[in-house]
Amino acid sequence: MSVEASVVEWSRAQFALTAMYHWVFVPLTLGLSFVVAIMETLYVRTGDAEWRRITRFWMKLFAVNFAIGVATGLILEFEFGTNWSNYSWMVGDIFGAPLAIEGILAFFLEATFFAVMFFGWDRVSKRFHLASTWLVAIGSNLSALWILVANGWMQHPTGMTFNVDLARNEMVDFWDLVLNPNAVTKFLHSVSSGYVLAALFVVAVSAWFILKGRNLVLARRSILVAASFGLLSAIYLVVLGDSSAYVVAHDQPAKLAAMEGIYRGAERQGIVPFGILDPDKELGDGQDPFLFKVEMSHMLSILGFHDVDSFVPGLEDLVYGDPARGIEGAGAKIDKGRRAVAALAAYRDARAQHDAAAAARARADFEVLSAYLGYGYLERPEDIVPNVPLTFYSFHIMVALGFWFVLLFIVLLWYHMTGDITQHRSWLRLALWTLPLGYLAEQTGWIVAEVGRQPWAIQDMLPTAVATSDIGSDSVMLTFWLFAVLFTGLLIAEVRIMLAQIRRHDEGVDHV
């Protein structure tokens, strides 16, 4: 295939840009919806009108984020069709169901009860209003589920068969798709990260109020709720790391190797909580990949395979193979992949010539090798290696920040429960400055997920370079900049509106 390389790179850049912007808005929606629901529950249970005031304040900020972020995901689906038409055709039957369900859930559940949430104060009963708030939270998280089911399938295709006549994957088992371990861990991890971000957001705004000596009742109570919610979510994220590692180790060994900077595999493989990669390291040069590292021995074997003695392959094992350990090298896979492509071409030609016998033979050949089809489009075995520094550092930044968030929530809760949190101004400033770090952790997480799976658009099945449309790079460049301007404008609008609402809020004025 002869798609211009710049089309591929601009298409990737555009999708990355729009996805990253989308992921600025979405996690706050996912988490703040639950924070608001918890606060309103406290209001309904206690009858304390202060909780109602507090709930309505955070609900306002939730509305700002929701409104600015809504439909930013549509652009991503739109890009599937314009820039990734080959990919879109091949996955259409798989993605159709989850995305349709997501749209229906988002539209009917969220949108319906969203209106009750905002218009229904004093118009509906307390219980019905509370139920509506919870349904908005549940609805938005369920929307995320279906999107992540689709993404999980890209990371570990399952529950489908490849239709050679239509050149597309077709779903054969819906529950295989939904219960794909990759999708399940990805969903749990993504929504939990949203809960942590929302907690950081509430804590940061509350910290600012305290530092300014304003809205102290709101700030104290909000920190209590948010820090508790955030701590539980952050601890869950750490625990979930175990199943995430297990899934990645089995489904995407190259991604795991890149995440940990492993070039040569080993038994009792350790993890590297901190390390500095050698920027001159090349595959197969025999040099240590690290200039410096701190290693916890055995841990990656335990996390990845639940067996302290298990072998964790490195990038060189995956590229060059290790027959003794049953690891097929990428070179051998590429050979099989090219035979699969040739068989597919022979099938296409035989059908065009109405030669049923030749078509049957070619189809049989293809089906033996179809698992390697994606490899047939790679040029060199080394092409299976993702960007190691970007994946490694993104992963480690995300994890380090995760542990910092746990510590921050613990300290804030401790100060709240043992004394007057308003006296601990240093920690309040830290809480304020941790908010952008929360967004950084969110973005680095997705960089690990999506850069770490390169060169694959669909793991082992379709490389990114084959997935793009055969369009001119000029149009992709143009839309890249259009989206950059649009999303930057939206982000500026959100920040300005949010800051205005925050600055304007005065709990001394009756907001009930």
Added chain:
Amino acid sequence: MFSETPDHVEPPRGAAPPARRPGLLRRVIGFYADGFRAMTLGRVLWRVVLVKLAILLVLAIALQQSRLAARFDTDAERAAHVLGVLTSGAPAPPRLEVTPCPSKPRSSSGPAPSSR
């Protein structure tokens, strides 16, 4: 609309009977109408949403032609196009040897990588 007050209240003696409660549909429409009328911050947000959707709609129309759905009339044509992409170019013949890792020692157990 779903308040806890009873639907029917006996009017005091001599007073005119209360107006009949509107039907569910009218109450729902009234609920939304009152809500939209009372919006303050919501008006700003709706403006942002509508501008955003308008821009997306324009882009969708402008870029329609690059989509497979617009370029081809039938699924068969789309499939043929994608199949052509998947099979375009003559695949290289199978290689005779597995590329050895320049620095990786051969496994002490098991056979060496085989040649085709």
